[in-house]
Amino acid sequence: MGGAAKSYHHGNLREALLGTAFRLVDSQGVQAISMRALAREAGVSSAAPFRHFADKQVLLDAVAEKAAAELERKLDEATAECSDALTQFRAMTVAYVRFAAEHPALFDLIHSTDSVSARFLGEVNDERRLKLIALIIEGQNAGLIPDADPELIALTSEALTHGLARMIVDRHPRLQTLSSEQARQLALAATHLLQTGIGLS
Amino acid sequence: MGGAAKSYHHGNLREALLGTAFRLVDSQGVQAISMRALAREAGVSSAAPFRHFADKQVLLDAVAEKAAAELERKLDEATAECSDALTQFRAMTVAYVRFAAEHPALFDLIHSTDSVSARFLGEVNDERRLKLIALIIEGQNAGLIPDADPELIALTSEALTHGLARMIVDRHPRLQTLSSEQARQLALAATHLLQTGIGLS
């Protein structure tokens, strides 16, 4: 009936824990979360969370997975509204850097998670890389990109993007006062420079 | 006399703690260190470390500072034996990536330290950037580099280097089985590609 008076069983503790953990990491950083605090927040005893996550790391892996999914969603969303391949590539770069700037703790967690879910991240990453390489080969066939090793070109632009994102997350002195709009422009400028250099545009 | 029977006062606890903390972070990662364990290692009571470091974060800041100094030393060492400016730049990039590959935990700690010592890192970074920009302007005057904003070019190559290093530290799937020699070659190839693109070489 009204208000759903708390029953002995929570109902969906796992999702609740995951959700508040996600939000807490995003707003306070990964080191701000504790199993006991999460349990308190969910109105449940300190031992309950361990019924759903073998240990803290498993929880963090799950949060990382969720964050990675969110990142990927944003990337897809960004490329969806672009027609030609080059603008897609640019949009992806911008979205990637923007995500890092807006959710540094989540971005950090994604990349510091090297246990089980690393496999998941690897697959996602591979997918993205394949897309990128396909695009580069397409460009090479059209004579727009020099005949360097596509893998290497992909790796380079990936490193550029990731590096920019990381410099922002790591509060690089020159970037620490950057707004996300400035980050957008910076990402655009950098990729443009790289593309100009390589001959992409 | 012989063996220096332990006296009440340790003698140089601060340096001892810092040293073992540095080594422990390097070999086991930052989360493997605890004040109490450090105290035990130094053969001293659990409260003693707090006479020298206000709290754990201050200790970590000190370790980060030490690591940053070590990084800078390696960078200087790498450029010292190069005559012309371009090879210096390349050597710096390689040394940077190599340090990240060989000491991921220290590299990580350096960049995740945003409290007091961030100022120190900022200054070091600024110094490095100024060197880089001077080099770029030199290249532009010689007509070897296009007249793009030197700041932007510097930022781009910095992002490339940092990104490569980070991808290695973050165990990027494509890079996780890389030897440090392979890392060296990769860094060389990437910077070469960038330089070629920009017109540096």
Add this chain to the structure above:
DNA sequence: CCCCAATGTTAGCGGTGCTAACACCAGGGG
């Protein structure tokens, strides 16, 4: 020479991750 500030000690508080043993209850098989 002696005293005091620096540096060590013990004891302890509140928090943490995690485990064991037990309590509850929902849903499917007899």
Add this chain to the structure above:
DNA sequence: CCCCTGGTGTTAGCACCGCTAACATTGGGG
């Protein structure tokens, strides 16, 4: 229909952690 099983919650507690307060020791400068 009832019962019982296994998933989910509870309480109690262990070992460790960061950190503090109050006390002990001692070496070096006035």
